[in-house]
Amino acid sequence: MPPTLVDIARETNTSVSTVSRVLAGGVIANRISKETRERVQLAATRLGYRPNLVARTLRTRRSNTIALLVSDIANPFYAQIASLIEQRLHQHGYSLMLCNSGENPTREVEYLQLLNQKAIDGLILVPITINKDHLMQQVPAKLPLVILDRPIPGIDAAVSCDQVESARLLCDTLRTVGVRNVGIVSGPLHVMTHKNRYEAAKQCFNLVAQHEGTATAETGRDAVAKLMPHKPDAIICTNNTLARGLIDALVQIENPPVIGIFDEVPMMHVIPIPIVCAVQDINALAEGCVNQLLPLLRGDPKPIMPMILPGHTATNRAFEARRLAHSQQTTGGESNHSSTEPMNA
Amino acid sequence: MPPTLVDIARETNTSVSTVSRVLAGGVIANRISKETRERVQLAATRLGYRPNLVARTLRTRRSNTIALLVSDIANPFYAQIASLIEQRLHQHGYSLMLCNSGENPTREVEYLQLLNQKAIDGLILVPITINKDHLMQQVPAKLPLVILDRPIPGIDAAVSCDQVESARLLCDTLRTVGVRNVGIVSGPLHVMTHKNRYEAAKQCFNLVAQHEGTATAETGRDAVAKLMPHKPDAIICTNNTLARGLIDALVQIENPPVIGIFDEVPMMHVIPIPIVCAVQDINALAEGCVNQLLPLLRGDPKPIMPMILPGHTATNRAFEARRLAHSQQTTGGESNHSSTEPMNA
DNA sequence: TTGTACGCGTTATCAA
DNA sequence: TTGATAACGCGTACAA
Numbered sequence: 106m107p108p109t110l111v112d113i114a115r116e117t118n119t120s121v122s123t124v125s126r127v128l129a130g131g132v133i134a135n136r137i138s139k140e141t142r143e144r145v146q147l148a149a150t151r152l153g154y155r156p157n158l159v160a161r162t163l164r165t166r167r168s169n170t171i172a173l174l175v176s177d178i179a180n181p182f183y184a185q186i187a188s189l190i191e192q193r194l195h196q197h198g199y200s201l202m203l204c205n206s207g208e209n210p211t212r213e214v215e216y217l218q219l220l221n222q223k224a225i226d227g228l229i230l231v232p233i234t235i236n237k238d239h240l241m242q243q244v245p246a247k248l249p250l251v252i253l254d255r256p257i258p259g260i261d262a263a264v265s266c267d268q269v270e271s272a273r274l275l276c277d278t279l280r281t282v283g284v285r286n287v288g289i290v291s292g293p294l295h296v297m298t299h300k301n302r303y304e305a306a307k308q309c310f311n312l313v314a315q316h317e318g319t320a321t322a323e324t325g326r327d328a329v330a331k332l333m334p335h336k337p338d339a340i341i342c343t344n345n346t347l348a349r350g351l352i353d354a355l356v357q358i359e360n361p362p363v364i365g366i367f368d369e370v371p372m373m374h375v376i377p378i379p380i381v382c383a384v385q386d387i388n389a390l391a392e393g394c395v396n397q398l399l400p401l402l403r404g405d406p407k408p409i410m411p412m413i414l415p416g417h418t419a420t421n422r423a424f425e426a427r428r429l430a431h432s433q434q435t436t437g438g439e440s441n442h443s444s445t446e447p448m449n450a
Numbered sequence: 451m452p453p454t455l456v457d458i459a460r461e462t463n464t465s466v467s468t469v470s471r472v473l474a475g476g477v478i479a480n481r482i483s484k485e486t487r488e489r490v491q492l493a494a495t496r497l498g499y500r501p502n503l504v505a506r507t508l509r510t511r512r513s514n515t516i517a518l519l520v521s522d523i524a525n526p527f528y529a530q531i532a533s534l535i536e537q538r539l540h541q542h543g544y545s546l547m548l549c550n551s552g553e554n555p556t557r558e559v560e561y562l563q564l565l566n567q568k569a570i571d572g573l574i575l576v577p578i579t580i581n582k583d584h585l586m587q588q589v590p591a592k593l594p595l596v597i598l599d600r601p602i603p604g605i606d607a608a609v610s611c612d613q614v615e616s617a618r619l620l621c622d623t624l625r626t627v628g629v630r631n632v633g634i635v636s637g638p639l640h641v642m643t644h645k646n647r648y649e650a651a652k653q654c655f656n657l658v659a660q661h662e663g664t665a666t667a668e669t670g671r672d673a674v675a676k677l678m679p680h681k682p683d684a685i686i687c688t689n690n691t692l693a694r695g696l697i698d699a700l701v702q703i704e705n706p707p708v709i710g711i712f713d714e715v716p717m718m719h720v721i722p723i724p725i726v727c728a729v730q731d732i733n734a735l736a737e738g739c740v741n742q743l744l745p746l747l748r749g750d751p752k753p754i755m756p757m758i759l760p761g762h763t764a765t766n767r768a769f770e771a772r773r774l775a776h777s778q779q780t781t782g783g784e785s786n787h788s789s790t791e792p793m794n795a
Numbered sequence: 796t797t798g799t800a801c802g803c804g805t806t807a808t809c810a811a
Numbered sequence: 812t813t814g815a816t817a818a819c820g821c822g823t824a825c826a827a
Contacts, residue, residue: 107566109819109820109821110820110821110822111820119797119798120797120798120799121798121799121820121821121822122797122798122799122800122822122823123796123797123798125821125822125823126797126822126823129822136796136797137796137797138796138797141796141797155563155566155567156567156820156821157508157567157569157819157820157821158564158567158568158569159504159507159508159513159567159568159569159819159820159821160508160803160819160820160821160822161820161821161822162504162803162821163502163504163505163508163802163803163804163805163819163820163821164802164803164820164821164822164823165803165821165822166803168504170547173548177533178523178529178532178533178536179526179529179530179532179533179534180529181524181526181529181716184523184524184525184526184529184532185524187523187524187529187548188522188523188524188550189524191523191548191549191550192550192552195550195557195560200547200549200564200568201547201548201549202515202545202546202547202548203518203532203536203546203547203548204536204545204546205533205536205537205540207537212540215540218500219503219545221452221500222500222501222502222503222504223503223504223545224502224503224504349716349717352717352720353717353719353720356719356720356767357767370717371526371694371716371717372694372697372698372715372716372717372720372721374698374701375697375698375701375717375720375721375722375723376717376720376721377720377722378720422701422702454803454804454805455804455805456804464813464814465813465814465815466804466805466806466814466815467806467807467813467814467815467816468812468813468814470804470805470806470807471806471812471813474806481812481813482812482813483812483813486812486813501804501805502803502804502805503805504803504804504805505803505804505805505806505819506804506805506806507805507819508803508804508805508806508819508820508821509804509805509806509807509818509819510805510806510819511819
């Protein structure tokens with residue numbers, strides 16, 4: 106059994122409250138005479154005292170724990186975000202409870218219930234189908250909450266990339282190599298993210314074929330057979346998991362189309378197919394989350410604004426080569442594209 | 451304020467103990483008269499009662515929470531494992547606390563301390579430098595503990611891949627394309643994993659150059675300049691993060707060497723450089739972890755054995771092409787390599 | 796400056 | 812079959 110306040114009190118001939126006050130530190134500890142204070146501290150370290158955080162939580166209703174509820178932690182995008190968030194939170198004395206909804210609304214609700222029961226202090230949420238009312242019904246209104254990546258209208262603490270701008274950039278970049286007819290492979294269109302991206306892409310080009318399925322690599326792989334007969338100039342994927350499957354199947358095909366991807370795909374530079382991705386600044390997203398959350402945790406009443414990061418695109422080397430070829434082929438010049446920076450692995 | 455046992459007791463004219471017993475369910479609930487039992491259950495659902503898990507934990511010393519302490523959750527290898535573990539644990543009613551040591555021993559110890567204080571029920575650990583004694587000093591001896599990926603001598607609950615076998619397979623496969631002189635790029639050699647892999651590779655080939663650094667993509671990138679002048683037949687990386695940097699820098703070079711990687715690298719198939727990886731069966735690792743952990747949590751006294759999964763290698767298409775070319779070039783035949791299965795993205 | 800006593804919400808023990 | 816009561820370990824209002 107680890108030592109408790111009682112043990113220290115007995116050891117030092119004081120009471121639990123005295124010990125508690127000493128170990129609380131700061132101003133409250135200064136109300137204790139220097140002499141007993143030192144005696145208590147000595148005994149505490151000698152006994153190797155560590156406060157029981159469960160008891161403390163029960164008493165204070167604060168667990169120093171934040172929940173991160175994402176749709177898929179296996180997705181490198183969320184994995185990297187999780188890593189950064191964990192680091193920052195740890196610096197501030199918070200632990201991280203990892204919750205994976207797996208795009209499953211039931212699991213999402215289950216986890217939201219748990220938050221109250223476990224006295225979780227705050228939540229960083231990548232929501233699924235949920236709308237604001239439905240969400241607020243599951244979660245105490247006062248819970249510090251930051252929405253990540255998929256903004257929900259009406260919730261102010263949110264950080265995401267400018268989806269419209271991203272889509273526009275992606276399409277513009279595709280057009281620089283003469284893309285007109287596209288195929289789209291998407292995840293389930295009842296998911297906001299997929300739907301928005303799908304619509305955005307559809308609006309910009311002549312849609313010659315599409316393939317919808319679960320947001321898995323398998324769907325991306327299957328799309329090849331379905332889309333290629335329509336000879337698209339480009340294939341657009343509504344997320345990176347789909348893209349990975351697509352690319353994997355596509356690389357065996359001679360003269361593959363250009364690929365446009367919402368989100369980025371690892372090792373892009375090394376892939377011999379022209380690719381352009383709408384990348385998100387993962388560092389800024391994670392940083393933004395934490396910076397929105399911390400004031401809320403403190404009860405800081407300063408008004409919070411949704412944080413919308415600018416969109417970017419990144420192209421790989423094969424795409425740049427294609428672009429060069431295309432610009433020479435058309436007019437022979439005017440190569441004045443705002444050069445997108447290379448993606449860093 | 452959410453309703454408590456007291457509220458239900460008042461509402462139903464019973465006592466907290468009765469309510470507690472009813473809601474405990476199972477055999478203990480059957481000792482309550484059917485009539486009051488139903489009355490209590492009705493009130494509970496009507497009030498929307500949810501047990502306060504913090505209070506329960508304080509009383510029972512069980513939090514239904516497992517900690518997963520990994521070296522880097524941003525690494526897709528651990529991210530995938532985390533995802534699978536989370537799913538399985540969630541099925542069994544456990545939550546997951548995500549801890550990232552970031553290969554930093556201090557952070558590791560900090561987190562180990564927290565486990566006691568938070569009444570965490572079990573730990574899945576990817577250890578850093580720690581040896582058994584040092585570890586057991588930080589962690590209560592009775593804590594259900596499974597070591598993942600980096601076995602520690604003397605700890606029985608462990609699941610990992612056969613490192614020796616993996617290394618041998620990797621080297622054998624490299625030799626099938628005539629590799630003799632190698633460069634090695636490694637993470638810090640005081641880390642067990644890197645050291646073991648380094649030694650294994652060194653033993654099999656003629657080492658012409660090496661580069662050691664932090665286990666980052668940057669180190670991999672830097673290695674190119676340092677290793678290439680020695681014209682190695684192959685470059686071996688002691689993990690996937692290093693490999694990603696290396697490949698990224700290498701793809702711009704004409705006539706790149708073969709690459710051997712401990713761990714796998716995403717999108718391998720699509721990369722136009724010959725690659726062979728020692729892959730690990732992520733599903734089996736995660737499954738193994740949970741299967742070792744659950745009996746320990748139940749206090750099941752059945753003896754646990756370290757679980758060592760067989761090693762595998764995977765090659766990409768470029769490697770297979772090289773292999774074909776090589777076998778034709780040498781003797782013109784005897785192409786009887788146990789064909790390694792293609793990697794699935 | 797210090798100590799006493801209560802409450803956080805549960806589970807568990809002991810009587811009735 | 813039930814209820815009163817004591818923990819679990821901590822923080823804190825109130826008293827001294």
